[in-house]
Amino acid sequence: MKNIRVSYYHRKTKTRSRISSPLMRAMVLEMTFLLPLYMHKVEIAGLRLEFDSRYPSLMKEAFAEYSCAVADAAALKLNPDQWIEHITSETEQEPKQVEFYALSVALGELLPLHNRLQTHGVAIEYDGKAYIFSAPSGTGKSTRAFLWQKYLGQERVTVINGDKPILWFRKGSILACGSPWAGKEGLHKNTCVPLGGICLLRRSPQNTIRRASAKEFFNSYYGQVQMPIDPQALLSALSLLEGLYSKVPVFILENDMSEQGVKVAFEALTGETYETHRI
């Protein structure tokens, strides 16, 4: 539990205190466990999921686009509780936020066994194809997506997921799918779009793009994929990563956040001339 920052929200004074004593933290977490549970049914990246939550209003709102009333005996059951300890965050989080993110970890652990991967990055859609920008936090993934919207059109570039797109490996194609875990901007869409390419972002004064080697892809992308703890799921995840590299072009984009960076990435990813698409 040492990585979780628990805070307590005082309703009357509308203030928040950080709870630093381990005992108190344990008690607050313990208390939240006494709340009644509500079952939620959702469908994400083509998978039916079920989970219990102590925070029905938060979950209802967060999963609104993904809710699925159909009962399905084959639905995957998610258990966020066992993953709560794994949540690390720089920001203070309320227990309900912790539960929300624990659900994403619980899902990410199961996904490789169902031909899917939970990734970290920004997935955008342009002209029927999805493109993923991947980089450690703070390298400008979201900014890059906004630059595409600025130069190629707000309506024509949509964000599928701004933080954790799910990749769905199907026969013949890999799809980038939306999910409600969408980072601080909260941009996501319940859709699955064929993946056209991945851009590994690096800050640089020049704007150049080139294909990534297998090792470069592994070294940069491995940390951006949720690798399961379960060994069978982990081996499946490795097979999916290999499939990803063999089926989808992966580029390293050195860029300075200028329009030139949009142009070189656009042309490499789409194979089209930038000027004919620029608004």
Place this chain on the structure above:
Amino acid sequence: MKIRKGFVLRPTLGYTLVVATGDLAGKFKGMIKLNETSADIWRWIDEGKSREEVIANYKETYSVDEATASHDYDQMVGNMRAAGVLESDQ
């Protein structure tokens, strides 16, 4: 010297990854990433080769001198021991 039972070597995207399975999985979470030379040393140790045999193989495969080979071997074994990959020598 013996490598504990339960590690699976999985070549992936230019590296060899070591994944702990079975009973070992509870102890070792995540993976160990090996490059070509360290993967070979791992395999030779796993085949039960002695220090001298591994160093001889290493010299032959990678055309390096005795000093480099024994240095690399000792470093690799040190890393494996530190990671708890080896069964205790007693």
